[in-house]
């Protein structure tokens with residue numbers, strides 16, 4: 001019997017990140033300053049990010065060295081296993097060969113520390129004492145709390161108020177790693193106080209929490225801001241997973257026909273697929289399909305326009321060209337907190353625009369049905385975000401069953417769902433509702449897009 005999981009040794013962890021900006025056959029739309037309407041320069045970002053990360057954001061070097069201190073921390077859980085989903089293949093009765101890269105083995109339980117650790121390191125190097133960030137369900141906040149703790153930085157997390165109250169355990173995890181967590185909107189920023197004055201029960205949103213975290217960073221000299229997805233440097237740090245996966249598939253003697261991942265801001269899936277997209281862009285693997293899975297309740301790629309928009313609600317961030325539902329977007333209350341962002345990573349958007357990658361939108365009941373099928377075969381209970389990828393893989397595997405094709409399907413199993421059992425409970429008890437984001441709301445939000 002062939003193996004179930006393909007392991008690498010610690011000495012096989014990639015020592016460089018892969019930068020797709022070196023290999024894109026088109027140029028990326030510039031990031032625009034909302035005040036001047038001109039492309040931004042490094043000095044515009046200096047109040048919020050350390051210079052090393054600003055440089056990575058615009059670098060066109062193909063490979064960027066991972067600092068040794070960061071490699072050392074990665075070794076706590078990397079390399080992560082690549083599993084062959086033999087039991088699930090059997091349960092689905094499919095000839096497809098399904099593999100998953102298991103990122104749930106990190107201490108915070110997802111792919112997010114791949115960038116959190118690197119970001120904490122570069123900030124520490126430049127003398128920063130304190131990092132601020134936002135978090136929805138708490139996955140990013142806990143990853144940054146973990147990273148900051150290892151490098152001796154203070155960490156302040158603005159947590160979307162509904163999640164703060166509904167999901168206390170991620171907060172406890174952040175506090176265990178030494179972070180300070182407040183519900184957003186909060187009394188700690190001007191923007192938060194303004195929103196609370198208008199509505200003391202304001203539920204908050206990711207866009208609002210970003211505004212508060214950015215305001216906190218720009219108003220304190222020793223503080224910078226950290227973002228867990230969307231930006232080029234975050235996607236760069238995540239390419240550690242795709243590079244490991246390539247080596248592991250080589251050992252297995254396979255190459256993907258289809259790559260699948262869920263997309264919130266796009267970082268986990270980009271981390272997996274960018275090293276393979278390189279092959280496709282070079283014409284080596286033209287038939288490789290790269291499929292992004294997003295919720296019907298937050299369909300940025302499948303239904304948003306490709307336009308310049310703010311990254312936050314208070315309109316403080318630079319303008320990014322992305323598929324967007326509008327910076328005023330207030331997400332419906334679906335259970336995958338990590339997929340409720342209005343925009344999407346500009347790199348993903350550009351590749352989608354140029355048709356290198358595809359996207360599908362899914363309803364959450366179908367998503368949880370697939371996740372339960374996976375859990376009953378493979379054992380792992382995946383995060384609600386990841387479950388979107390699981391659903392697409394299941395659909396593709398069942399198509400293979402129809403056609404008799406033995407395709408190789410690989411997905412990023414981005415994290416475990418142990419803090420999301422409330423969502424599984426809602427599904428199992430038949431109380432989960434499907435939401436399709438209304439067309440009128442997309443049209444309304446379009447009117448609020450900045451003119452560039």
Ligand SMILES: *Cc1c(COP(=O)(O)O)cnc(C)c1O
Pocket residue numbers: 110111112139140228229230262263264265266267268269338339383385386414415416
């Ligand atoms: C945050 C999160 C996501 C979504 O974010 P991306 O930047 O798109 O990866 C997906 N899966 C898990 C487990 C997450 O924690």
